[in-house]
């Protein structure tokens with residue numbers, strides 16, 4: 001009686017097929033029938049789900065010794081690399097995460113806005129021109145990785161890969177190599193896993209060469225995440241090995257890439273399908289950027305764009321790119337008299353699009369968890385939101401967009417985004 005209710009299954013496979021097709025539906029139906037704690041059997045694994053703010057509090061308040069992210073996320077090691085975050089001793093993992101956070105402090109974010117704006121402007125002029133039709137998700141993928149890598153690693157990344165989109169393609173292969181199967185069997189000889197490993201090797205070679213170039217450089221004005229990592233020291237006084245720096249850069253870009261481009265794409269679809277919010281966002285852009293700032297996009301201006309922020313947060317509430325956050329239970333835990341013994345996971349429950357809900361502060365702890373929470377909450381939250389805001393502010397001033405309804409979500413990869421292609425027609429706005 002003290003084990004969570006189990007969703008009925010077929011032997012061994014359990015409910016894996018339903019889970020792989022539409023995990024949210026399976027979890028939502030199970031929640032409706034069984035309440036906020038239940039267990040799914042998936043390919044011989046038992047996964048207990050904690051759903052909704054009350055259950056989520058248990059998840060986020062657990063210590064790493066009780067609920068370990070490191071053990072749950074081992075399947076990303078083929079992408080992040082050996083000796084990096086989840087493949088290191090717990091203390092080393094904490095230190096590496098601290099180095100990453102040091103690279104994303106406010107002063108860096110303030111500088112990032114100018115860099116993102118510059119790259120975005122260049123991108124549209126070179127790639128989009130006056131009018132055409134594009135796959136919005138693919139384009140936003142290219143743009144977010146271009147701008148993020150430029151902020152994290154400086155101009156040398158552009159020299160290596162230019163605006164060709166090659167890095168976005170390589171990252172796409174990394175992401176395709178982390179799917180629900182990889183969670184259970186990360187090293188099967190599957191074509192997608194082989195492509196993932198080849199893409200990782202290419203990205204690592206590029207990042208290694210950037211580190212070498214940086215070492216030779218005499219420019220002492222550089223101050224980005226790469227600089228922070230190259231100059232960070234562990235408590236014992238040692239510095240990071242190049243392989244670890246490369247792994248952290250790959251991991252950081254990976255953590256921010258699809259999460260941000262998916263959120264940006266969905267935000268654009270929602271704004272243009274809900275014109276009252278589009279109009280409010282555009283009014284802020286006119287008042288704050290065009291009138292008060294004479295067109296300059298900076299950190300303070302973006303911070304004041306409240307409606308855009310609430311649209312983005314509402315999109316994240318409805319379409320969290322990371323639908324399942326995972327921990328491995330290291331010591332059995334109790335919730336509502338039930339003992340949780342295996343991997344724990346959680347997700348959100350959906351309802352209608354209403355950015356105004358964020359106009360009033362919701363004080364319920366862990367009611368918004370698109371960026372996680374507690375000790376392992378997302379250190380890239382502010383960066384991700386600034387990037388989305390900057391790109392939309394530039395795009396929306398330049399172009400009119402014509403697009404269809406909000407696309408459904410594709411759950412076949414671990415980062416859940418709109419089912420592509422997301423074809424959109426664009427034409428340059430006439431200057432008034």
Ligand code: HEM
Pocket residue numbers: 069097100252253255256257259260263316321322325326369370371372373375376377378379380381383384385
């Ligand atoms: C819209 C964009 C983003 C979303 C929705 C998002 C979401 C999340 C979530 C839900 C977690 C918690 C995972 C867990 O508890 O298991 C997380 C962690 C993390 N995110 Fe993000 N993220 C975004 C952007 C970024 C960016 C831009 C970066 C880096 C520049 C980043 C770096 C990280 C890192 C390093 C962690 C691990 C933190 C830790 O374990 O202590 N994220 N993110």
